[in-house]
Amino acid sequence: MTETALTVHQTARPYGFPTPDHFAFVESAPPVPAPGTALVENLYWSVDPYHREMMDGDFALNAPLEGRTIGRVVESRDPALAEGEIVLHRKGWRTHSVVAPDEVRRLPRFDGVPLSAYLGILGGTGLTAYVGLTRIAQLREGQDLFVSAAAGGVGTATGRLARLMGAGRLVGSAGSAAKAAYLTEHVGYDEVFDHHAAPAADLLAKAAPDGIDLYVDNVGGEQLEAAISALRERGRIVRIGTIAQYNATGAPYALRNLPDIVEKSLRMEGFLVRDYPHLQEELYEFVVPHLQSGRVRLDETVTEGFDRIVDAFLGMLLGENRGKTIVHAPTN
Ligand SMILES: NC(=O)c1ccc[n+]([C@@H]2O[C@H](COP(=O)([O-])OP(=O)(O)OC[C@H]3O[C@@H](n4cnc5c(N)ncnc54)[C@H](OP(=O)(O)O)[C@@H]3O)[C@@H](O)[C@H]2O)c1
Numbered sequence: 090m091t092e093t094a095l096t097v098h099q100t101a102r103p104y105g106f107p108t109p110d111h112f113a114f115v116e117s118a119p120p121v122p123a124p125g126t127a128l129v130e131n132l133y134w135s136v137d138p139y140h141r142e143m144m145d146g147d148f149a150l151n152a153p154l155e156g157r158t159i160g161r162v163v164e165s166r167d168p169a170l171a172e173g174e175i176v177l178h179r180k181g182w183r184t185h186s187v188v189a190p191d192e193v194r195r196l197p198r199f200d201g202v203p204l205s206a207y208l209g210i211l212g213g214t215g216l217t218a219y220v221g222l223t224r225i226a227q228l229r230e231g232q233d234l235f236v237s238a239a240a241g242g243v244g245t246a247t248g249r250l251a252r253l254m255g256a257g258r259l260v261g262s263a264g265s266a267a268k269a270a271y272l273t274e275h276v277g278y279d280e281v282f283d284h285h286a287a288p289a290a291d292l293l294a295k296a297a298p299d300g301i302d303l304y305v306d307n308v309g310g311e312q313l314e315a316a317i318s319a320l321r322e323r324g325r326i327v328r329i330g331t332i333a334q335y336n337a338t339g340a341p342y343a344l345r346n347l348p349d350i351v352e353k354s355l356r357m358e359g360f361l362v363r364d365y366p367h368l369q370e371e372l373y374e375f376v377v378p379h380l381q382s383g384r385v386r387l388d389e390t391v392t393e394g395f396d397r398i399v400d401a402f403l404g405m406l407l408g409e410n411r412g413k414t415i416v417h418a419p420t421n
Contacts, residue, residue: 097115127165133208216368235261310341328358
């Protein structure tokens with residue numbers, strides 16, 4: 090076990106985009122587990138857009154941050170946690186965490202499936218895509234979809250799952266031509282536009298000239314407005330996130346076509362993945378065979394080294410990631 094523990098604190102509230110100055114790495118001795126707990130040395134960290142939302146007020150300043158993490162139990166003072174066991178927990182953004190048995194989830198190990206997958210397509214990210222498609226959109230075979238932030242964690246998982254579920258035409262938006270090419274060549278999208286290139290309404294109208302049945306919205310704002318215009322009658326909007334707004338300092342984008350929701354009998358519904366833990370096993374059953382056969386591959390951007398976790402997080406907000414953003418402890 091390493092001699093020193095590192096913990097990331099948020100030190101100030103950002104206005105607009107956060108910078109490395111809003112964080113501090115705090116060094117200490119590894120914590121000592123009390124009876125009924127265990128010490129976990131963390132191996133993989135998830136950094137997520139919701140952390141940006143939490144930075145505005147939910148995260149206490151100068152206190153350890155939190156986040157989903159996979160680690161190995163290295164010292165246990167509870168029989169329910171065996172040394173050597175691999176667990177998933179939420180006390181991330183630190184190299185070492187003290188956890189109680191009810192704070193961890195044991196991970197099933199599937200042959201040939203790497204641990205990082207449990208933070209990506211098999212984790213909260215994949216579950217978000219799965220719930221969005223199966224429970225909220227209620228995707229049926231042949232339906233045409235538009236997915237925003239299609240090259241991110243949720244967007245790539247949505248594309249891959251929608252293909253497995255027999256979706257029709259899959260249109261996406263992403264932040265660069267290189268991302269667009271990746272999505273059409275590897276993930277299964279039919280057409281992807283760079284959302285910086287022109288107004289979203291023009292780009293979507295060109296990419297989906299016959300309209301769409303479903304919109305999976307990771308972004309909000311202008312792209313949501315474009316999707317409302319492109320949706321066919323009785324179409325559905327799955328509201329997953331509003332990343333266009335998380336770092337914005339001006340007034341939120343005002344949608345100008347809300348009457349279309351009435352006139353086309355559209356349905357818009359949001360959800361939080363934390364309300365769907367009961368679908369975790371169903372997700373494994375659906376996806377794991379395809380991971381094992383190679384039909385589904387992992388879309389992830391892995392940054393090596395806990396000392397780069399802030400860079401990975403800020404890079405994700407700026408769109409530098411492709412697929413799920415993950416940080417890995419290089420020695421493990
Ligand atoms: N409802 C839930 O329970 C739930 C669960 C997980 C995630 N989410 C939401 O799902 C969305 C995606 O999350 P994720 O973890 O998969 O992150 P992600 O998509 O992997 O990373 C964020 C991406 O957002 C794009 N982006 C950043 N600023 C943007 C802007 N102003 N306009 C358009 N796109 C922008 C960037 O891609 P480009 O380079 O392509 O612009 C960036 O790569 C987020 O809104 C998140 O809050 C919701």
